[in-house]
Amino acid sequence: MRKAIVGILVVLSGPALAEPVVIAALGDSLTQGYGLPQEEGFVPQLESWLREQGADVQILNAGVSGDTTAGGLSRAAWTLTPDVDAMIVTLGGNDLLRGIDPAVSRANLDGILQAAAEADVEVLLVGMQAPGNYGPEYKAAFDAMYSELAEQYDTLYAPSFFEGMGGVGIDPAQVRGLMQADGIHPNAEGVVQIVQGLGPEVLNLISELPES
Template identity: 70%
Template structure:
């Protein structure tokens, strides 16, 4: 092969090598999984320093366990399932690979008909399904303030929707705060003075309990 041919081969090899390197770099960059946390004040981190909120603590927990993940705080204080439904389309931007849906607490506090809350959650899950975004649905447990029928319908909508859409369910946002018989003591120690929102220590326990489910969500992203 002459000099010209050798030069051409070298250039062609260099171009192929460059293209391969670019593809590898792109693949490496694509490994980061972006998770949006769609929720209310519990997700948003109401009353807490930014670093103590649910999203920063969950992101740190996941990274400590080797997950290449970036979390987006899509929590809005006071939001209901209706608010989540109104925001879901612009929350599901092209870079979002997975989504935690943690809504319904404010619906219960306002006595919203569970059928309405269920329809809103259904719309959120449908939007995620249409975009091929993986979802972890986080449930809430109602008290009996509005009667047994309301509680039954409210509590049931989460497992029923999770089954209908084939998405994993984390039973209750506050599950990590179960402390046996010391309910009153836990409320004082792990909650803010309003008795509704967890403090930083409470969030850490919530994250520790929910973390494995979120890690499974991240790992399910292809």
């Protein structure tokens, strides 16, 4: 009887009780899955893709439609709960729509990365590119802040959320069929391509974690 109990304890303390890697996806409507059924949004599709690659992972949807980098900073502390192992940060699109000073956006992203560093949470920072209509100085400052902050905090960096659809210099005409009617948010098939582009970066993020 005692041997049986010992055997049960060994089984219960083994790999069967291993916890999945928990990743918080901090972002705006692109992360939240605006305009799509829940199962077709970015987070569920990314989680499914990662599991197909063999990753034992849970993605938390911390995307809020309309959120700016300031909104993300205000949510960072309570998003980084003790069970969160890593974080994907995809913010800045709404800063662009509002013409917010890149120095302000940069300070907010800096605060988010600082919070992650203090929580000992690995980060994948996803970049974004400003349109040219704000002027060359605005565009240069905005575009550069992501890679520079990633280097400063030694985080992983992906140049664009839309890398799987062509990334920087994307031709809107070529991806019209992958977007919703507003031309801003991807449809379900667009999300498939986004996940195929970002998925390997998230696998790299997972590989950075201890005992992953």
